[in-house]
Amino acid sequence: MSEEFKVEIVNPEKSFLVKDDVSEVVVPAFEGEMGILKDHISIISFLKPGIIKILSKSGDENYYVEDGIVEFKNNNLSILTSTIFNLADMDKSKQQDLLKQAEEEANKTDINDQSKYLADQKVDVLKTLN
Amino acid sequence: MASLDDLKKRIASVKSTQKITKAMKMVAAAKLRRAQESAEKGRPYSEKMNNVILNLSNGISDKENAPKLLSGTGQEKTHLCVVMTSDRGLCGGFNSNIIKKAKGYFAKILDEGKELKIITVGSKGNDQLKRVYGDKIIENISFKESKNANYFDADKVGKMVIEKFEAGEFDICTIFYNQFKNVITQIPQAQQIIPLNNEVEENSSEESYEFEPDEDEILSNLLPKNISTQIFKAMLENSASEQGSRMSAMDNATRNAGEMVDKLTIEYNRSRQAAITKELIEIISGAESL
Numbered sequence: 001m002s003e004e005f006k007v008e009i010v011n012p013e014k015s016f017l018v019k020d021d022v023s024e025v026v027v028p029a030f031e032g033e034m035g036i037l038k039d040h041i042s043i044i045s046f047l048k049p050g051i052i053k054i055l056s057k058s059g060d061e062n063y064y065v066e067d068g069i070v071e072f073k074n075n076n077l078s079i080l081t082s083t084i085f086n087l088a089d090m091d092k093s094k095q096q097d098l099l100k101q102a103e104e105e106a107n108k109t110d111i112n113d114q115s116k117y118l119a120d121q122k123v124d125v126l127k128t129l130n
Numbered sequence: 131m132a133s134l135d136d137l138k139k140r141i142a143s144v145k146s147t148q149k150i151t152k153a154m155k156m157v158a159a160a161k162l163r164r165a166q167e168s169a170e171k172g173r174p175y176s177e178k179m180n181n182v183i184l185n186l187s188n189g190i191s192d193k194e195n196a197p198k199l200l201s202g203t204g205q206e207k208t209h210l211c212v213v214m215t216s217d218r219g220l221c222g223g224f225n226s227n228i229i230k231k232a233k234g235y236f237a238k239i240l241d242e243g244k245e246l247k248i249i250t251v252g253s254k255g256n257d258q259l260k261r262v263y264g265d266k267i268i269e270n271i272s273f274k275e276s277k278n279a280n281y282f283d284a285d286k287v288g289k290m291v292i293e294k295f296e297a298g299e300f301d302i303c304t305i306f307y308n309q310f311k312n313v314i315t316q317i318p319q320a321q322q323i324i325p326l327n328n329e330v331e332e333n334s335s336e337e338s339y340e341f342e343p344d345e346d347e348i349l350s351n352l353l354p355k356n357i358s359t360q361i362f363k364a365m366l367e368n369s370a371s372e373q374g375s376r377m378s379a380m381d382n383a384t385r386n387a388g389e390m391v392d393k394l395t396i397e398y399n400r401s402r403q404a405a406i407t408k409e410l411i412e413i414i415s416g417a418e419s420l
Contacts, residue, residue, distance in 0.1 A: 012281040014171035
């Protein structure tokens, strides 16, 4: 029996990525990283800034996301996100830009705890990339 | 009858107008293809979003304490209407159609003695509405600088709407936009986004989801995003509709200009002929009298 399932990443502008030979996906869920294998129970969760790892036969891929929702159902994983970058295409300057933005956001004083937490997360994740 | 010179000038002017409308039509056609493409590409996101929310609201156990964005404030006193139009004119009935639809809705609300607040997106809508409903317009947004509809603009509008909702400034929010059906047909739409109009679909399977964290928290995170998504969808549909509408309007204009040139040319030739005949008669009768 094959151990593969289908993953689809959609952003508001287009369908970002569709793959159907995926063996495992690790998503940065809000309450911690979550690995999803085939026949996982149906689940809905949302993402915090982090790295999505997609392991598949045709090669592994890593994506940086800032937010999003995951839905897993009948071996279909849908990830809805508004900000996503393929790490392979991301060069140093792009990374620095994002990091700068995130740091600015984290240093704002007039934001609530949750957005502060999310901004800090962004900074942390982006720093580990360097 | 107009003099020959006048006719010549008019023909030249109509011809140059025709050139402009023709060029605009071709530009609109090129932009339309792109806008249509992005409208189609944007659909999966909003559909998926809708699905997830539907699943969530079915799974929610405590209906009483559901987030206000979903269930409403329990009142229907103040209506907020987001009227989305274009920033540019010369696109046929595109803007007037939305305005007409919106005005009908406004009249209904005011008749019922409810309060009305308006946000206009796009300067054309603001121009048309401010004459009658100027005191009701609380905000006017325009994205003249952005070339294409993008999510960040939509998110800005969405965040503003939510801010106002949380401040208790309105109870019900409706957005007005043109849905793109095809190049000739765009349907003006009124869509209620707060509270979310739950199309009760009982056929959605009884499958239970696991939620992490719990439903309420996901919902309260998801609903604001959904607002932005819906607005973004409306923007995409709008921009496709705008280009489609402009294309057919300019096509008509080009054709009308062509007809006009034909008519004027015939008139020009006739008067030229008449002038020649008149001169001939004068010469002949002059020669005869000698």
